[in-house]
Amino acid sequence: MIKIAIDAMGGDYAPKEQVEGAILAIKQIPDIECTLYGDEKEIKKYLTSDKRITIVQSDGVIDMGEKDPIRAIRSNRKSSMALALTSVRKGDNDGVVSSGATQALIAGAHILIGRMKTMRRTAIAPLIPTVDGRNIILIDSGANIEIKAEYMVQQAHYAHIYAKEILGIDHPKVGLINIGTEEGKGRELDQEVYTLLSQNTHLEFVGNVEPKQVLNPPCDILLSDGFTANIVMKTIEGTAKGMGKMLKQELKKGILGKLGLLFSMSNLKRFKKRMAADEIGGAMIYGLRGVVVKAQGASKKNGFYNAIRQTASIIRQEVPSKVEAVLEGEKND
Amino acid sequence: MIKIAIDAMGGDYAPKEQVEGAILAIKQIPDIECTLYGDEKEIKKYLTSDKRITIVQSDGVIDMGEKDPIRAIRSNRKSSMALALTSVRKGDNDGVVSSGATQALIAGAHILIGRMKTMRRTAIAPLIPTVDGRNIILIDSGANIEIKAEYMVQQAHYAHIYAKEILGIDHPKVGLINIGTEEGKGRELDQEVYTLLSQNTHLEFVGNVEPKQVLNPPCDILLSDGFTANIVMKTIEGTAKGMGKMLKQELKKGILGKLGLLFSMSNLKRFKKRMAADEIGGAMIYGLRGVVVKAQGASKKNGFYNAIRQTASIIRQEVPSKVEAVLEGEKND
Numbered sequence: 001m002i003k004i005a006i007d008a009m010g011g012d013y014a015p016k017e018q019v020e021g022a023i024l025a026i027k028q029i030p031d032i033e034c035t036l037y038g039d040e041k042e043i044k045k046y047l048t049s050d051k052r053i054t055i056v057q058s059d060g061v062i063d064m065g066e067k068d069p070i071r072a073i074r075s076n077r078k079s080s081m082a083l084a085l086t087s088v089r090k091g092d093n094d095g096v097v098s099s100g101a102t103q104a105l106i107a108g109a110h111i112l113i114g115r116m117k118t119m120r121r122t123a124i125a126p127l128i129p130t131v132d133g134r135n136i137i138l139i140d141s142g143a144n145i146e147i148k149a150e151y152m153v154q155q156a157h158y159a160h161i162y163a164k165e166i167l168g169i170d171h172p173k174v175g176l177i178n179i180g181t182e183e184g185k186g187r188e189l190d191q192e193v194y195t196l197l198s199q200n201t202h203l204e205f206v207g208n209v210e211p212k213q214v215l216n217p218p219c220d221i222l223l224s225d226g227f228t229a230n231i232v233m234k235t236i237e238g239t240a241k242g243m244g245k246m247l248k249q250e251l252k253k254g255i256l257g258k259l260g261l262l263f264s265m266s267n268l269k270r271f272k273k274r275m276a277a278d279e280i281g282g283a284m285i286y287g288l289r290g291v292v293v294k295a296q297g298a299s300k301k302n303g304f305y306n307a308i309r310q311t312a313s314i315i316r317q318e319v320p321s322k323v324e325a326v327l328e329g330e331k332n333d
Numbered sequence: 334m335i336k337i338a339i340d341a342m343g344g345d346y347a348p349k350e351q352v353e354g355a356i357l358a359i360k361q362i363p364d365i366e367c368t369l370y371g372d373e374k375e376i377k378k379y380l381t382s383d384k385r386i387t388i389v390q391s392d393g394v395i396d397m398g399e400k401d402p403i404r405a406i407r408s409n410r411k412s413s414m415a416l417a418l419t420s421v422r423k424g425d426n427d428g429v430v431s432s433g434a435t436q437a438l439i440a441g442a443h444i445l446i447g448r449m450k451t452m453r454r455t456a457i458a459p460l461i462p463t464v465d466g467r468n469i470i471l472i473d474s475g476a477n478i479e480i481k482a483e484y485m486v487q488q489a490h491y492a493h494i495y496a497k498e499i500l501g502i503d504h505p506k507v508g509l510i511n512i513g514t515e516e517g518k519g520r521e522l523d524q525e526v527y528t529l530l531s532q533n534t535h536l537e538f539v540g541n542v543e544p545k546q547v548l549n550p551p552c553d554i555l556l557s558d559g560f561t562a563n564i565v566m567k568t569i570e571g572t573a574k575g576m577g578k579m580l581k582q583e584l585k586k587g588i589l590g591k592l593g594l595l596f597s598m599s600n601l602k603r604f605k606k607r608m609a610a611d612e613i614g615g616a617m618i619y620g621l622r623g624v625v626v627k628a629q630g631a632s633k634k635n636g637f638y639n640a641i642r643q644t645a646s647i648i649r650q651e652v653p654s655k656v657e658a659v660l661e662g663e664k665n666d
Contacts, residue, residue, distance in 0.1 A: 067515065130575070131575045131578045131579055131582075142512060145512070145519065145520055146520060146521075177564065179475060179478070179560060179563045179564065179567070182400065186478065186560065187478055187479060187560055188479075210567050210571075211564055211567040211568040211570075211571045212567045212570050212571045212574070213571055214567075214568055214571035214572060214575065215571055215572060215574070215575025215576070215578075215579075216571075216574075216575055216578075227512060227519065227520055227561075228560075228561065228564055230512045231510065231512060231544055231561055231564060231565060231568075232564060232568050234512070234543050234544040234545045234547075235544035235547055235564075235565050235568035235569060235572070236568060236572045237544075237545050238543075238544045238545045238546055238547035238548055238549075239547060239548060239568070239569045239572035239573060239576070240572060240576060241545070241548070241549075242463070242464050242547065242548025242549055243548070243572070243573060243576055243608065245464045245548075245549075246464055246548075246604060246607060246608070247580070247604055249464075250600045250601070250603050250604040250607065251597055251600050251601070251604070252600075253600050253603070254599070254600065256596045256597075256599070257596065257597055257599070257600040259593075259596045260592075260593045260594070260595070260596025260597030260598075260600065261593070261597065262593070263589045263590065263592045263593030263596065264584055264589075264590060264593030264594065264597060265593075266587070266589070266590070267583045267584050267585075267586050267587065267590040267593065268583070268584070270583050270586075271579060271580055271583040271584070274579060274583065275576065275579070
């Protein structure tokens, strides 16, 4: 049995959507067990079955709007997020799913689970939908603001194995996010990473990729530092939201327009769904001694279920120990 | 008379769209004269009038796909772009409009026109359309990859005056692009800029702005270094293009959908137009001893005309000397 710890109290719609997502996961995925960390009384309002589901009472929650989320997770070891993370370190569970505050989850995972020996920096890796229906990995979307080139290459190795094992891509390609496609473009850091990736024999490197191609890139993994990739992720989100609003404003105009909008409604809904990150699942935190997946803060039942399913696959495929083996091999090269 | 140098050979559709754009500008703007730098024979194919328009023969063009655009502009001083820039240094013209390669234009402007004494780094400043129909300034979109905090503040001053004089905003607000809204977020550079802007008494600083709000920001100026703002600009472009394709894919589905699409066609066209940067005009290069505006490489007649109109306004409002005065004042504070 794969054992998954659920932070039932983190997220905009917790614990309702988290509990319902877990029930759905139990129904759909036969080899998992879930432990829900949270307020037992609140959880029980939504819990319709206790088959392969256990509740562990927590004390407090790391608030989504927390001003200092890292301090919050440090000072509240009984919170649902802290208890869920600690359960993995203790060996009670194999992985954690949380919709709680990202920075608290990254910091908490560092403190309470710890980093893999071979990987020097963690990374957070959401999936981005592309025009041709693939999902690409965007790392590091915010774990390390300033980082060395060689640590970014380790993160690329992690993503490479993730892409193979979880996304089912036989020969994953890595692209470096940059302001131009030519070699020598970008900051010193980008030039160093470019050189290291070009020399690496395990990774297939396609070179620099400009974010003009962000929804249609010639690769499966888009790599940058935690500041830049976070800016890319948030710009995609902002542009998608802004364009959606502008589209709505324009489509409503005129009588013909209103009629057109009516006929197009179900297509537009499918378009909106396609853009919703919720449908894809969560963002994995790479480089830990356990599996930690961050589901969107605004996750509803299905989004949270997808994140649980993803977590179960990562554990089933033993992604972290495969990464450990590859990074050990690279060290000895 | 305001005298404008036109690089007639730079751009994807040169010289046709450049020449037609100039003719339109002469018709619409009574106080300008244009000098077209380029291949006289080619230009004459499209030139229907010589009223307030002169041609100066050039030799060669800085190609859009140039692998080393900076070298190209250095080594070809007779190219249309180089001649147009040089004419401003000589005092023959007050400003330049070019759709040529951005990096060549920035480098060429440095070499052939020169930097303002008071401003230590140039910046390139495109305008971005917002959800509520404003245009905001995104600086520095690619002139300086690595830069000091105090030079970024100088660029903010330039944008502040531009926003007042050209965009007609009485009290322009400055936001710092960052990965979180709280003070203390981001890299060391971002934290330094935050402190300097907070202490500045001339600029209205709204704090950090996440690119989640990039098409609807709580400010008129979005500030970052030349690497980050370039990444933001290209991510907006990539997301808009990608979403447009996905929207098209989805809207075509089903019979009702096809009917809806038909009725919505004119609204969709207006939406597309609204997203086209071409309609807004060009990106000004801040910090030079003259006015240089980069029109989109893919500019058609109207886009190029808009860039000429913008250039004329900048010259008419004497933006560079107003900036010079403010920066002198700041120095003495």
